[in-house]
Amino acid sequence: MKTLRRYFRPEQVRELSLIILLAAVVLLFASQINGFLSARTFTRISTSVAIIAVVAVGQTLVALTRNIDLSVGSIVGFTAYVVGTQLARDTSLSPLAAVAMSVAIGAVMGAINGALVSYGRAPAIIVTLGTLAIYRSLLVEISGAKTVTVDSLPQWIKDFPRADFLKIGEVDIRLMVALAVAIVIVFHLALTYLKFGRRLYAIGSNPEAARLAGLPVARTVFTAFVLCGALAGLAGFMFLARFGTITVVAAQGMELQSVAAVVVGGVNIFGGSGTVIGALFGATLIDTLEQGLVRWLQISEFWRDALLGLLILLAVATDAILVNRLRRLWVQRDLTAGPRQSSPAQEPGHVA
Amino acid sequence: MTATLRANTAVLEMRHISKRFDATQALDDVSLDLRAGEVHALLGENGAGKSTLIKIMTGIHAPDAGEILLDGRPIRIPNAMQAQRMGIAAIYQEPMIFPDLSVAENIFIGHAERSPFVRWGQMAQRAEEILGQLDVKLDARMPARGLPLAAQQTVEIAKAISLNVRALIMDEPTASLSAHEVEQLFRLVRALRQKGVAVLFISHRLEEVFEIADRVTIFRDGRLVSSRPVDQVTPEKAIRDMVGREVEDFFAKTSAPRGELLLSARHLSKAGVFTDIHFDIHRGEVLGFAGLVGARRTDVGLALFGVEPADSGEIVLEGRPVVIRSPQQAMQLGIAYLSEDRRQLGLTLPMSIVSNITLPTLRRYTGRLGLLNTRAEQASAEHYRERLSIRAPSVRVEVSKLSGGNQQKVMLGKWLNTCPKLLILDEPTRGIDVGAKAEVHHIINALAQEGLAILLISSDLPEVLGMSDRVLVMREGRQMGIFSRAEATQERIMAAAVGQAPPSPSS
Numbered sequence A: 001m002k003t004l005r006r007y008f009r010p011e012q013v014r015e016l017s018l019i020i021l022l023a024a025v026v027l028l029f030a031s032q033i034n035g036f037l038s039a040r041t042f043t044r045i046s047t048s049v050a051i052i053a054v055v056a057v058g059q060t061l062v063a064l065t066r067n068i069d070l071s072v073g074s075i076v077g078f079t080a081y082v083v084g085t086q087l088a089r090d091t092s093l094s095p096l097a098a099v100a101m102s103v104a105i106g107a108v109m110g111a112i113n114g115a116l117v118s119y120g121r122a123p124a125i126i127v128t129l130g131t132l133a134i135y136r137s138l139l140v141e142i143s144g145a146k147t148v149t150v151d152s153l154p155q156w157i158k159d160f161p162r163a164d165f166l167k168i169g170e171v172d173i174r175l176m177v178a179l180a181v182a183i184v185i186v187f188h189l190a191l192t193y194l195k196f197g198r199r200l201y202a203i204g205s206n207p208e209a210a211r212l213a214g215l216p217v218a219r220t221v222f223t224a225f226v227l228c229g230a231l232a233g234l235a236g237f238m239f240l241a242r243f244g245t246i247t248v249v250a251a252q253g254m255e256l257q258s259v260a261a262v263v264v265g266g267v268n269i270f271g272g273s274g275t276v277i278g279a280l281f282g283a284t285l286i287d288t289l290e291q292g293l294v295r296w297l298q299i300s301e302f303w304r305d306a307l308l309g310l311l312i313l314l315a316v317a318t319d320a321i322l323v324n325r326l327r328r329l330w331v332q333r334d335l336t337a338g339p340r341q342s343s344p345a346q347e348p349g350h351v352a
Numbered sequence B: 001m002t003a004t005l006r007a008n009t010a011v012l013e014m015r016h017i018s019k020r021f022d023a024t025q026a027l028d029d030v031s032l033d034l035r036a037g038e039v040h041a042l043l044g045e046n047g048a049g050k051s052t053l054i055k056i057m058t059g060i061h062a063p064d065a066g067e068i069l070l071d072g073r074p075i076r077i078p079n080a081m082q083a084q085r086m087g088i089a090a091i092y093q094e095p096m097i098f099p100d101l102s103v104a105e106n107i108f109i110g111h112a113e114r115s116p117f118v119r120w121g122q123m124a125q126r127a128e129e130i131l132g133q134l135d136v137k138l139d140a141r142m143p144a145r146g147l148p149l150a151a152q153q154t155v156e157i158a159k160a161i162s163l164n165v166r167a168l169i170m171d172e173p174t175a176s177l178s179a180h181e182v183e184q185l186f187r188l189v190r191a192l193r194q195k196g197v198a199v200l201f202i203s204h205r206l207e208e209v210f211e212i213a214d215r216v217t218i219f220r221d222g223r224l225v226s227s228r229p230v231d232q233v234t235p236e237k238a239i240r241d242m243v244g245r246e247v248e249d250f251f252a253k254t255s256a257p258r259g260e261l262l263l264s265a266r267h268l269s270k271a272g273v274f275t276d277i278h279f280d281i282h283r284g285e286v287l288g289f290a291g292l293v294g295a296r297r298t299d300v301g302l303a304l305f306g307v308e309p310a311d312s313g314e315i316v317l318e319g320r321p322v323v324i325r326s327p328q329q330a331m332q333l334g335i336a337y338l339s340e341d342r343r344q345l346g347l348t349l350p351m352s353i354v355s356n357i358t359l360p361t362l363r364r365y366t367g368r369l370g371l372l373n374t375r376a377e378q379a380s381a382e383h384y385r386e387r388l389s390i391r392a393p394s395v396r397v398e399v400s401k402l403s404g405g406n407q408q409k410v411m412l413g414k415w416l417n418t419c420p421k422l423l424i425l426d427e428p429t430r431g432i433d434v435g436a437k438a439e440v441h442h443i444i445n446a447l448a449q450e451g452l453a454i455l456l457i458s459s460d461l462p463e464v465l466g467m468s469d470r471v472l473v474m475r476e477g478r479q480m481g482i483f484s485r486a487e488a489t490q491e492r493i494m495a496a497a498v499g500q501a502p503p504s505p506s507s
Helices: A002-007 A010-032 A039-064 A072-089 A095-119 A124-143 A155-162 A175-193 A195-205 A207-212 A217-243 A254-264 A276-296 A301-337 B050-057 B080-085 B103-108 B120-133 B149-162 B179-194 B206-212 B235-243 B297-304 B327-332 B342-346 B353-365 B374-387 B404-416 B434-449 B461-467 B490-497
Strands: A164-168 A171-174 B010-021 B024-035 B039-044 B065-070 B073-075 B088-091 B167-171 B198-202 B215-220 B223-229 B261-270 B274-282 B286-290 B312-317 B320-322 B335-338 B422-426 B453-457 B470-475 B478-484
Touching (some): A010 A301, A039 A171, A039 A175, A039 A195, A039 A217, A039 A276, A072 A217, A072 A254, A095 A217, A155 A175, A164 A175, A175 A195, A175 A217, A175 A276, A195 A207, A195 B103, A254 A276, A254 A301, A276 A301, B010 B050, B024 B050, B024 B065, B024 B198, B039 B206, B039 B235, B050 B167, B050 B198, B080 B088, B103 B120, B103 B149, B179 B198, B179 B206, B206 B235, B215 B235, B223 B235, B235 B490, B261 B297, B274 B297, B274 B453, B274 B470, B286 B297, B286 B461, B286 B490, B297 B335, B297 B422, B297 B453, B327 B335, B335 B404, B353 B374, B353 B404, B374 B404, B404 B434, B434 B453, B434 B461, B453 B461, B470 B490, B478 B490
Parallel strands (some): B039 B198, B088 B167, B286 B453, B286 B470, B335 B422, B422 B453
Antiparallel strands (some): A164 A171, B010 B065, B215 B223, B261 B274, B261 B312, B312 B320, B470 B478
């Protein structure tokens, strides 16, 4: 227990509890639904999680700095549409160029958010609420309310969502899923081993101290928004590949899903703590619950949002209770191991 | 490193520094130098300009005039990060730590290493080395959240050392530490001095200053009054320099006849805040509360008003013991409290004078249908506008449009309208101009004449002395004594406030 406490933070223990919860949910559904534990279920849930997980990674970066990005849904939709029309117009566009274009569009939109928040000093919730509407209107304006259709797209992008990265027996691990997992791992490593990552945590943990410590607060927050936008752009590409048909309401509500994934995944919405792996687990848990409940209790789609809301509340409540408990446990040990009342200097009788 | 730092060479020199904020001249032509291997103490009353100087040294503010020299070369300190790179670090009364990061990360977060990577193992090891040098046992891998204040400060000192600090500024680092923790901190300060660090030490505790400092500089009203080696300074001299000015005569105290006993506070204590506060207050009496920042005077006021009730002790009001658990209850008992923070806590700025004045007493203006009788509200507001001479074109004017002095008067009107027996005034003249100040003093006199008991919390020493019948002095949550008007001199009060005098026996 002692070494456990030394090398893990309370927040990491919380991630462990998320895995246990996920396992429990899967077991529950497996016992209730015929054929739930199947390769098909895995493929369906994993592909669906892949897109939201990429968005959630970006949302995590922003949330760590005590900010929020509500415009991600609009960025996903906008990118999917613009890149979709471009591909329809010019079918010779290479896959790499299409991906680069998606990421670039997202990054620009993220940069606008970031500039307004960190240099314009406007609250993120207001800025991104504004750009949520603006980016979506821009999409409506550009599209003229027309729809990108599957038939107009080149074959390679239609094949992409069904392409396997790995096949273990019956279980397909789609390329898209592998891509999402790779992004989670890359960003997890970046948050852990790059100074940039440490700065995100520091800024969210105590903005005033970050300023006094001379950290480049504005630049770091700006970068977080740019990355969040770029990841949303990438998710836009994945969205286009998966659905093919893109209307003006594409990816609407994804901001709520990403915030939910992040919060359920144990990222503190007030900044300073949480991991992208947690966010991935959060996204997976939500999606598994949604899909399972639809199949088990035939819950209508309309109730899924309510369920999502309930989950957020539940997550925040457990977060508050559990993490506080754990922290108290940690601190107690800390104090017993801390500087002792009897420093050698005050015990002249003892010679070490 | 020590080779380049010959003892007593100036590391950081501030020459003829001036800084103005709107109407206040925060610093006026101040020169001061920090020398290698020397602890330089800076003393001064609240608002003497100490904080402004620190902010200039750490790159948070830029001076309006003057020169800063580092190792004899003129420099500009554009921001906090540059200050750190130059080797200038500051430690504040409230440590600036990142609760979610580990101790090691806290120490190394500001580092300007070229590599973008975090090497966890190495970082923890180096953190433990530094903590080891300081002879403190702290697990560098633990999150900093929940560490005791003293340990947090140690982390900040370790951070300064890791940055190869040349000049370390300590802004009241001992204010929230226990005696034992102060001793540990001093051990660290001495070690730093040994290493040739130049330390600027700011404290309100004179005995600490005399224990640790090599040189003592005193500021008053933004000017440097004196700067001498510690052996040429006595506590008495220091206090005189801090206080300086004479009591202005415009505090024309008109003594009201002392009425019967209104309220007795009996051994009030609140864990970690204040201890054993014990006083009586009579009708028609002005009881002053003097002390420096951090003396916890406001907390006593908040306890009496039920905002943050005391843990133990007793409040006896008109002979009956009462328990005050909420402001509503306090108001019903006839206690009113004017917050020192007019803008945040006292007034609703976007609302009119009328709405502000009747806010705590709305029930009185509510008719049978739950509708407000606006005519009665208006009449009350007009009454106070006249009585307190609030200068405003109409009582419908938004309070935010009024001057500080007039805002203060609106707040007074608001609380007088609750018909209080005891009025707690917390810094009633802070930030208002001289004319309005005199008017507020006049009003205080008049209210005392009418038989109100007034508890006057003020950091303006001449004001407390001029207005009060008796003065209670607090220091770090403790009552240092109660002085009668005849006993209360500036020197005596200041001595008690910095802990230099034995507590007065009278109470």
